[in-house]
Amino acid sequence: MKFNKVLESIKTYEAGKPIELVVREFGISPEEVVKLASNENPIGTSPAVAEVIRKNADKAHLYPDDSMFELKEVLSRKFSVEDENIIIGAGSDQVLEFISRALLNENESVLMSAVTFAMYEIYARQMGAKIVRTPSYEHKADEFLDAYNEYKPKIVYICTPNNPTGDATGKEEVLRIIEAIDNDTLVVVDGAYMEYAAAKDTKYAITPNDLLGYENVIYLGTFSKAYGLGGMRVGYGIAQRDLIKELYKMRPPFNITTLSLAAAIEAAKDNTFVKESIALHQEQIKRYETFARENGFTYIDSYTNFITYLFPDSMNSTDISDMLLKRGVIIRNLASYGMNAVRITIGTERQNDIFFKHFAEVIA
Structure with missing residues (x-):
């Protein structure tokens, strides 16, 4: 074969x-x-989330609300965005997959730091795209912009805090990179660990609303880390509605489970x-x-x-x-x-x- x-x-x-x-x-x-x-x-x-999962166990045979209206409503209030700015994935990994499928082919490249989340490369290679890495594992603006100007990648990945190294990039540095990139390149700001960075030092705190003014930027978040739902696999992307509308064309129906949806709704409320x-x-x-x-x-x-x-x-x-x-x-x-x-x-x-x-x- x-x-x-x-x-x-x-x-x-x-x-x-x-x-x-x-x-x-x-x-x-x-x-x-x-x-x-x-x-x-x-x-x-959260004990409240565990209770919601138990209460919804008898609904496991039912498909979830595919609009995910209630979860989007909670996230909308949490981040001061609109429902139309949000897409839900089976972990933020699935939103990364949507992005790669929507934008990449064998003629395109993606840019990332020397050491970062492995799925950026894997999804890009699935689409035949080329990989460009900066010299450092840190997200240094000068290195990113030098590589961007040379290769003109279709996607730039900024993982802050960075996995697997743990370092973070300040909001000013992230915005410096974003503002130097033209609108034909998508900038992905992966904030899977953002809750920890924001609690440690506010200069590293980035919210989806900080980025919503840019038409070529998407913020990714997850319920797998601080919210304790790794086994439920729920993540989200937040961006301008035109970008989200295009990514929705990649999304399969019912892409998270009934129990995952119920758990994420409750988790998002439990600060x-x-x-x-x-x-x-x-x-x-x-x-x-x-x-x-x-x-x-x-x-x-x-x-x-x-x-x-x-x-x-x-x-x-x-x-x-x-x-x-x-x-x-x-x-x-x-x-x-x-x-x-x-x-x-x-x-x-x-x-x-x-x-x-x-x-x-x-x-x-």
């Missing part, structure tokens, strides 16, 4: 290893496994849970920063719910990740990104206690 030749250049996205795999491979009980690899919310989901999640993160991440300083390696200042440890040549990220895995501690090795580094989701106090115990033994 012959497949589309563009598949030859695509590497499969590697998701964080599930707890079930570690249990099967190493014979460790599920209670002893600590998963700090996928940036999930360590305290789970208290989000604040509690961020407060836990801000408290516990200090332990990771102190540990790095005390053990002779560096970290990237994080504006997300994870931290990236950068190792010297005397340490190997793959060996460390493999040894931790055998002890039931799942983290994300960044060797596939060309970095001798690991990404660690900030867990609960108990999860972090277990991580530091095993990590100290491994690096010793």
Whole structure:
């Protein structure tokens, strides 16, 4: 069987290893496994959301409201935008897919930083587009604009805060990039971790309304991180209505589930849970920063719910990740990104206690 030749250049996205795999491979009980690899919310989901899911369980046989009117209404109030400015996806990943399918072909290119979310490249390559990267993992305006002027890409991806590194780009720097790009190039501002950045330093806070005046910019957000709905897969894009109207042509019907829709509506209302999640993160991440300083390696200042440890040549990220895995501690090795580094989701106090115990033994 012959497949589309563009598949030859695509590497499969590697998701964080599930707890079930570690249990099967190493014979460790599920209670002893600590998963700090996928940036999930360590305290789970809001009790109010869990209750809504239970109440709607008997509707699982029904398709959801395909207009998603109630969810859009909540997001409209939250971000001071109109319903027509919003598109809902099965995670913000699906909105990225809509964007690639709507704009790209083998004659186009996309621009992104040296190390960033892998799905930008994967979706672009599915459409046969070329990949252009800046020299740095940080989103430096000069580097982006130099590459933009040379290659004239169809899409520019700005991931802030950036995954998998954790650094963020200030709003002024982001707007500087946007304002230098013409309207035939779409700028995607991916704010999957924006709630954490906004809580840490307001100069990194970007809202959809900050960008709605630009006809060639879309803001992406998700319920998977601060809202604790990673397993429900709900994300959104916010842009001018003409852009959203075109992306709707890519959207299949009923693209999120009845339970996902109910959960997202309730989650969007629960600001208290989000604040509690961020407060836990801000408290516990200090332990990771102190540990790095005390053990002779560096970290990237994080504006997300994870931290990236950068190792010297005397340490190997793959060996460390493999040894931790055998002890039931799942983290994300960044060797596939060309970095001798690991990404660690900030867990609960108990999860972090277990991580530091095993990590100290491994690096010793």
